[in-house]
Amino acid sequence: MNMRRTPNSALELAREAMTPLLTEWIAKPEVQALYILSSSADCPSNPTCFDEESDFDVAVVLDIPLQAAEWRPHLADTCEVIADRIPDWVPRFLFHVPVPWGSMEVNVHQLIYQYECDPRTNWPGEKCDTYLHKAQVLHDRSGSFQQLIHHKAHAARTQLDLERERLANRITWDVREMSLRQARRLGPEAGHYLLNLAVDEVIDCIYAAAGQFIPNRKWKLSQLVSRDFITADQSEILHEAIRCYPASQSDLERRVEALEKFCASVDGFVIGGPEAQQLRSHYQRRLQLRGSRCADPDGAAW
Known part of the structure; x- marks a missing residue:
């Protein structure tokens, strides 16, 4: 009989499956920060719980030069303008990796640090909640992205x-x-x-x-x-x-x-x-x- 694993053991196995990719991404010179998000994150304030039904959420924050005039209201439009500066190794948003219970969906949330820093880029409440309470820092160069999270959350609280x-x-x-x-x-x-x-x-x-x-x-x-x-x-x-x-x-x-x-x-x-x-x-x-x-x-x- 195939017994379901406990949430903690499932998360441990999921993290083991993701470790080679996470280690590879952290080593990339363009990576400003790397966070694990939502139920995949191991942090004390996280009210969610990982299990075999969960996907694995990662945020990859890239350090890519961006001029003020290149900013667009939608990130996808900005990425078209600076497409030649985005590294070839950046993965698809959604892919799957093998895990002991079958296949696990991985979602890679891709951000450009300079775009997020722009005062014209507003964060919705759900995004603020995720990065404040359901995010585990694996890498954050000089803690800059963590500072940005608190700055964006402060601005969003006014709404x-x-x-x-x-x-x-x-x-x-x-x-x-x-x-x-x-x-x-x-x-x-x-x-x-x-x-x-x-x-x-x-x-x-x-x-x-x-x-x-x-x-x-x-x-x-x-x-x-x-x-x-x-x-x-x-x-x-x-x-x-x-x-x-x-x-x-x-x-x-x-x-x-x-x-x-x-x-x-x-x-x-x-x-x-x-x-x-x-x-x-x-x-x-x-x-x-x-x-x-x-x-x-x-x-x-x-």
Whole structure:
């Protein structure tokens, strides 16, 4: 009988399989930094866990001269401009290596240090979360990339409050009003679909309200409990809201009530009543060119 290996032993075997490649890449003169990411990383703050279903994530950061005028909003477009400077040894993003349980997918996240340093290159929250909490340093010349990680994360944190406000506003619409409205228009399946989006918004809002970057979607549900953002009892209520029979209108209404119950259990969450109207009005001022000094249809000031 083929017994599954424990997560720790699986990671050890995966790292053994990757060691020749990692050692080879570290020795390349163009490599500014080399990091192991996500569940493959061995670091104390990593809430993910490697197993035989995991792929192996590596970040290769290259030191390639880049002029300011060669920067483009998308890295792929920049790479076209400087294609003759990118080393021939740089691998595909995705390939496979043999491991004792079969074949393991390897993902090589390829970055150009000078491109990432440019102030026009913004890091999304998920990228910040990965490099802050799910990254193991194998090589980092002078610690420069580690410094850049913290600089980019500091800049991205300034957007967290704005994202929290956006999500809090959406929740007042999507948990009940929009989900049931679309069900009346297009049938229960459309309502369930919108409610699924509302569940995602609620989860994201919990992270943003806690001042945390929203993690990769594979892990953010399970980490709500493991990182103590919600209790086990709250998790049970949330799972009731997630459970779904898409063709059933009555099940949609059950899910709406379950998600409302969950939101009511989370400190600071507003989903209905005068407080929701106040929250909506506050958010809508951000969408108005004159803020709170807009005219109403009769020409009076609000």
